[in-house]
Amino acid sequence: MTVSRFGVSLEEELLTALDQYVTENNFSNRSQAIRYLIEKNMVEQKWKCDNLVAGAVVMVYGSLKPEIRTRSAELQLQYRDVVIGVQQFNLSEQNCMEIIAVKGASRRLTELSDKLIGIKGIQHGKLIMSKTE
Template sequence: MALKRFGVSLEDNLLESLDQYVEENGFANRSQAIRFLIEKNVAEKKWQCNHIVAGTIIIMYDQAKKDIYSKMITIEQAYKDVILSSSQYYINQNFCLHIVTVMGTAHSLTELSDRLTTLKGIKHGKLVMSRAD
Protein backbone atom coordinates (compact mmCIF):
# COMPACT_ATOMS: atom_id res chain seq x y z
CA MET A 1 0.00 0.00 0.00
CA ALA A 2 1.44 3.35 -1.05
CA LEU A 3 1.29 6.13 1.50
CA LYS A 4 1.29 9.66 0.15
CA ARG A 5 1.76 12.69 2.34
CA PHE A 6 0.29 16.05 1.53
CA GLY A 7 -0.60 19.23 3.36
CA VAL A 8 -4.17 20.24 3.97
CA SER A 9 -5.25 23.76 4.84
CA LEU A 10 -8.21 24.37 7.11
CA GLU A 11 -9.81 27.52 8.44
CA ASP A 12 -9.23 28.11 12.16
CA ASN A 13 -12.80 27.20 13.14
CA LEU A 14 -12.61 23.89 11.24
CA LEU A 15 -9.24 23.09 12.77
CA GLU A 16 -10.66 23.77 16.25
CA SER A 17 -13.63 21.52 15.47
CA LEU A 18 -11.28 18.79 14.26
CA ASP A 19 -9.16 19.04 17.40
CA GLN A 20 -12.30 18.82 19.55
CA TYR A 21 -13.46 15.79 17.54
CA VAL A 22 -10.05 14.12 18.03
CA GLU A 23 -10.21 14.70 21.79
CA GLU A 24 -13.87 13.67 22.25
CA ASN A 25 -13.43 10.44 20.29
CA GLY A 26 -10.03 9.41 21.62
CA PHE A 27 -8.11 9.49 18.34
CA ALA A 28 -4.34 9.49 18.64
CA ASN A 29 -4.01 12.42 16.22
CA ARG A 30 -5.72 14.46 13.52
CA SER A 31 -4.66 12.07 10.75
CA GLN A 32 -6.40 9.15 12.44
CA ALA A 33 -9.58 11.19 12.80
CA ILE A 34 -9.50 12.35 9.18
CA ARG A 35 -8.90 8.76 8.00
CA PHE A 36 -11.90 7.59 10.05
CA LEU A 37 -14.14 10.34 8.67
CA ILE A 38 -13.12 9.58 5.07
CA GLU A 39 -13.73 5.83 5.52
CA LYS A 40 -17.09 6.57 7.12
CA ASN A 41 -18.04 8.83 4.22
CA VAL A 42 -17.01 6.19 1.65
CA ALA A 43 -19.05 3.53 3.48
CA GLU A 44 -22.11 5.80 3.61
CA LYS A 45 -21.83 6.49 -0.12
CA LYS A 46 -21.74 2.73 -0.75
CA TRP A 47 -24.92 2.41 1.31
CA GLN A 48 -26.55 5.01 -0.92
CA CYS A 49 -25.54 2.93 -3.95
CA ASN A 50 -27.84 0.23 -2.58
CA HIS A 51 -25.30 -2.50 -1.98
CA ILE A 52 -26.29 -5.51 0.11
CA VAL A 53 -25.52 -4.71 3.73
CA ALA A 54 -25.99 -6.41 7.08
CA GLY A 55 -26.59 -4.59 10.30
CA THR A 56 -28.44 -3.99 13.49
CA ILE A 57 -31.16 -1.57 14.46
CA ILE A 58 -30.92 -0.74 18.15
CA ILE A 59 -33.92 0.85 19.82
CA MET A 60 -34.43 1.97 23.40
CA TYR A 61 -38.03 2.73 24.28
CA ASP A 62 -40.32 3.42 27.21
CA GLN A 63 -42.49 0.33 27.57
CA ALA A 64 -45.09 2.34 29.48
CA LYS A 65 -46.05 4.03 26.20
CA LYS A 66 -49.15 2.29 24.99
CA ASP A 67 -49.01 0.21 21.83
CA ILE A 68 -45.38 1.00 20.98
CA TYR A 69 -44.37 -2.66 20.85
CA SER A 70 -47.32 -3.61 18.66
CA LYS A 71 -46.53 -0.71 16.31
CA MET A 72 -42.93 -1.92 16.01
CA ILE A 73 -44.08 -5.47 15.24
CA THR A 74 -46.52 -4.21 12.60
CA ILE A 75 -43.71 -2.29 10.89
CA GLU A 76 -41.34 -5.28 11.15
CA GLN A 77 -43.94 -7.55 9.49
CA ALA A 78 -43.79 -5.34 6.40
CA TYR A 79 -40.01 -5.88 6.25
CA LYS A 80 -39.81 -9.58 7.15
CA ASP A 81 -37.77 -10.23 3.99
CA VAL A 82 -34.82 -8.25 5.43
CA ILE A 83 -35.16 -9.12 9.14
CA LEU A 84 -32.98 -11.99 10.37
CA SER A 85 -33.97 -11.76 14.04
CA SER A 86 -35.59 -9.50 16.60
CA SER A 87 -34.92 -9.53 20.35
CA GLN A 88 -36.34 -7.72 23.33
CA TYR A 89 -34.49 -7.05 26.59
CA TYR A 90 -36.04 -5.46 29.63
CA ILE A 91 -33.49 -3.03 31.05
CA ASN A 92 -35.58 -1.90 34.04
CA GLN A 93 -39.20 -1.22 34.94
CA ASN A 94 -39.49 1.47 32.31
CA PHE A 95 -37.11 0.80 29.47
CA CYS A 96 -36.77 -1.92 26.87
CA LEU A 97 -33.91 -2.54 24.48
CA HIS A 98 -35.16 -3.84 21.13
CA ILE A 99 -32.55 -5.23 18.72
CA VAL A 100 -33.34 -6.08 15.10
CA THR A 101 -30.70 -7.91 13.03
CA VAL A 102 -31.11 -7.16 9.34
CA MET A 103 -29.67 -7.88 5.89
CA GLY A 104 -30.74 -6.45 2.56
CA THR A 105 -30.30 -3.39 0.37
CA ALA A 106 -29.05 -0.32 2.19
CA HIS A 107 -32.17 1.55 1.10
CA SER A 108 -34.52 -1.03 2.63
CA LEU A 109 -32.65 -1.15 5.93
CA THR A 110 -32.50 2.63 6.17
CA GLU A 111 -36.21 2.87 5.43
CA LEU A 112 -37.04 0.25 8.08
CA SER A 113 -34.81 1.96 10.63
CA ASP A 114 -36.37 5.35 9.93
CA ARG A 115 -39.87 3.97 10.38
CA LEU A 116 -38.98 2.25 13.67
CA THR A 117 -36.87 4.96 15.25
CA THR A 118 -39.35 7.76 14.57
CA LEU A 119 -42.22 6.11 16.42
CA LYS A 120 -43.57 8.19 19.28
CA GLY A 121 -42.08 6.91 22.54
CA ILE A 122 -38.71 5.85 21.14
CA LYS A 123 -35.98 7.29 23.36
CA HIS A 124 -33.07 6.33 21.14
CA GLY A 125 -32.65 4.49 17.87
CA LYS A 126 -29.68 3.78 15.63
CA LEU A 127 -28.90 1.72 12.56
CA VAL A 128 -25.41 0.27 12.19
CA MET A 129 -24.59 -1.26 8.79
CA SER A 130 -21.67 -2.94 7.09
CA ARG A 131 -21.36 -3.97 3.47
CA ALA A 132 -22.09 -7.69 3.05
CA ASP A 133 -21.54 -8.29 -0.66
Protein backbone atom coordinates in the same frame (compact mmCIF):
# COMPACT_ATOMS: atom_id res chain seq x y z
CA MET B 1 0.61 1.83 1.68
CA THR B 2 2.13 5.18 0.79
CA VAL B 3 0.98 8.15 2.85
CA SER B 4 0.57 11.57 1.26
CA ARG B 5 0.64 14.76 3.28
CA PHE B 6 -1.49 17.80 2.53
CA GLY B 7 -2.64 20.93 4.30
CA VAL B 8 -6.20 21.57 5.42
CA SER B 9 -7.74 24.94 6.26
CA LEU B 10 -10.66 24.93 8.70
CA GLU B 11 -12.69 27.56 10.46
CA GLU B 12 -11.97 27.74 14.19
CA GLU B 13 -15.35 26.13 15.04
CA LEU B 14 -14.64 23.13 12.82
CA LEU B 15 -11.12 22.74 14.19
CA THR B 16 -12.47 22.79 17.74
CA ALA B 17 -15.10 20.21 16.78
CA LEU B 18 -12.42 18.03 15.15
CA ASP B 19 -10.21 18.20 18.24
CA GLN B 20 -13.18 17.28 20.43
CA TYR B 21 -13.96 14.34 18.12
CA VAL B 22 -10.33 13.17 18.35
CA THR B 23 -10.48 13.29 22.15
CA GLU B 24 -13.91 11.67 22.51
CA ASN B 25 -12.99 8.78 20.20
CA ASN B 26 -9.44 8.26 21.51
CA PHE B 27 -7.76 8.88 18.17
CA SER B 28 -4.04 9.48 18.47
CA ASN B 29 -4.17 12.54 16.21
CA ARG B 30 -6.28 14.55 13.77
CA SER B 31 -5.05 12.59 10.76
CA GLN B 32 -6.35 9.35 12.20
CA ALA B 33 -9.76 10.93 12.83
CA ILE B 34 -9.95 12.40 9.32
CA ARG B 35 -8.93 9.04 7.81
CA TYR B 36 -11.67 7.30 9.82
CA LEU B 37 -14.31 9.82 8.73
CA ILE B 38 -13.35 9.51 5.05
CA GLU B 39 -13.43 5.70 5.19
CA LYS B 40 -16.78 5.79 6.99
CA ASN B 41 -18.16 8.06 4.27
CA MET B 42 -16.88 5.71 1.54
CA VAL B 43 -18.69 2.76 3.15
CA GLU B 44 -21.90 4.77 3.51
CA GLN B 45 -21.71 5.77 -0.17
CA LYS B 46 -21.50 2.08 -1.11
CA TRP B 47 -24.68 1.47 0.90
CA LYS B 48 -26.48 4.02 -1.24
CA CYS B 49 -25.71 1.85 -4.28
CA ASP B 50 -28.23 -0.64 -2.92
CA ASN B 51 -25.73 -3.37 -2.12
CA LEU B 52 -26.80 -6.46 -0.22
CA VAL B 53 -25.97 -5.80 3.44
CA ALA B 54 -26.68 -7.15 6.89
CA GLY B 55 -27.06 -5.12 10.01
CA ALA B 56 -29.08 -4.14 13.02
CA VAL B 57 -31.44 -1.38 14.03
CA VAL B 58 -30.82 -0.55 17.70
CA MET B 59 -33.45 1.45 19.57
CA VAL B 60 -33.88 2.60 23.15
CA TYR B 61 -37.31 3.64 24.38
CA GLY B 62 -39.55 3.81 27.42
CA SER B 63 -40.77 0.37 28.41
CA LEU B 64 -43.98 1.85 29.84
CA LYS B 65 -45.19 2.86 26.37
CA PRO B 66 -46.75 -0.23 24.75
CA GLU B 67 -47.70 1.73 21.61
CA ILE B 68 -44.00 1.88 20.67
CA ARG B 69 -43.67 -1.92 20.70
CA THR B 70 -46.94 -2.22 18.77
CA ARG B 71 -45.79 0.19 16.05
CA SER B 72 -42.38 -1.47 15.86
CA ALA B 73 -44.02 -4.88 15.43
CA GLU B 74 -46.29 -3.52 12.68
CA LEU B 75 -43.31 -2.15 10.76
CA GLN B 76 -41.41 -5.40 11.20
CA LEU B 77 -44.32 -7.25 9.60
CA GLN B 78 -44.40 -4.80 6.69
CA TYR B 79 -40.67 -5.39 6.18
CA ARG B 80 -40.62 -9.12 6.97
CA ASP B 81 -38.61 -9.70 3.78
CA VAL B 82 -35.59 -8.02 5.45
CA VAL B 83 -36.17 -8.63 9.19
CA ILE B 84 -34.36 -11.79 10.30
CA GLY B 85 -34.68 -11.53 14.08
CA VAL B 86 -35.58 -9.34 17.04
CA GLN B 87 -34.39 -9.15 20.64
CA GLN B 88 -35.65 -6.95 23.45
CA PHE B 89 -33.78 -6.19 26.66
CA ASN B 90 -34.91 -4.43 29.82
CA LEU B 91 -32.29 -1.82 30.64
CA SER B 92 -34.15 -0.56 33.72
CA GLU B 93 -37.72 -0.34 34.97
CA GLN B 94 -38.27 2.62 32.64
CA ASN B 95 -36.24 1.78 29.53
CA CYS B 96 -35.73 -1.09 27.15
CA MET B 97 -33.56 -1.72 24.13
CA GLU B 98 -34.72 -3.46 20.97
CA ILE B 99 -32.31 -4.87 18.42
CA ILE B 100 -33.73 -5.82 15.04
CA ALA B 101 -31.42 -7.90 12.85
CA VAL B 102 -31.86 -7.16 9.16
CA LYS B 103 -30.51 -8.33 5.81
CA GLY B 104 -31.31 -7.03 2.36
CA ALA B 105 -30.81 -4.13 -0.02
CA SER B 106 -29.23 -1.22 1.84
CA ARG B 107 -31.88 1.21 0.62
CA ARG B 108 -34.65 -0.99 2.03
CA LEU B 109 -32.89 -1.33 5.38
CA THR B 110 -32.40 2.43 5.57
CA GLU B 111 -36.08 2.95 4.76
CA LEU B 112 -37.13 0.58 7.57
CA SER B 113 -34.67 2.12 10.00
CA ASP B 114 -35.89 5.64 9.32
CA LYS B 115 -39.48 4.57 10.01
CA LEU B 116 -38.56 2.70 13.20
CA ILE B 117 -36.37 5.44 14.63
CA GLY B 118 -39.06 7.97 13.72
CA ILE B 119 -41.63 6.32 15.98
CA LYS B 120 -42.79 8.84 18.56
CA GLY B 121 -41.13 8.04 21.88
CA ILE B 122 -37.90 6.51 20.56
CA GLN B 123 -35.17 8.03 22.73
CA HIS B 124 -32.28 6.88 20.57
CA GLY B 125 -31.94 4.78 17.45
CA LYS B 126 -29.25 3.81 15.01
CA LEU B 127 -28.83 1.59 11.97
CA ILE B 128 -25.56 -0.32 11.70
CA MET B 129 -24.80 -2.04 8.38
CA SER B 130 -22.04 -4.15 6.96
CA LYS B 131 -21.53 -5.70 3.54
CA THR B 132 -22.26 -9.41 3.50
CA GLU B 133 -19.73 -10.26 0.81
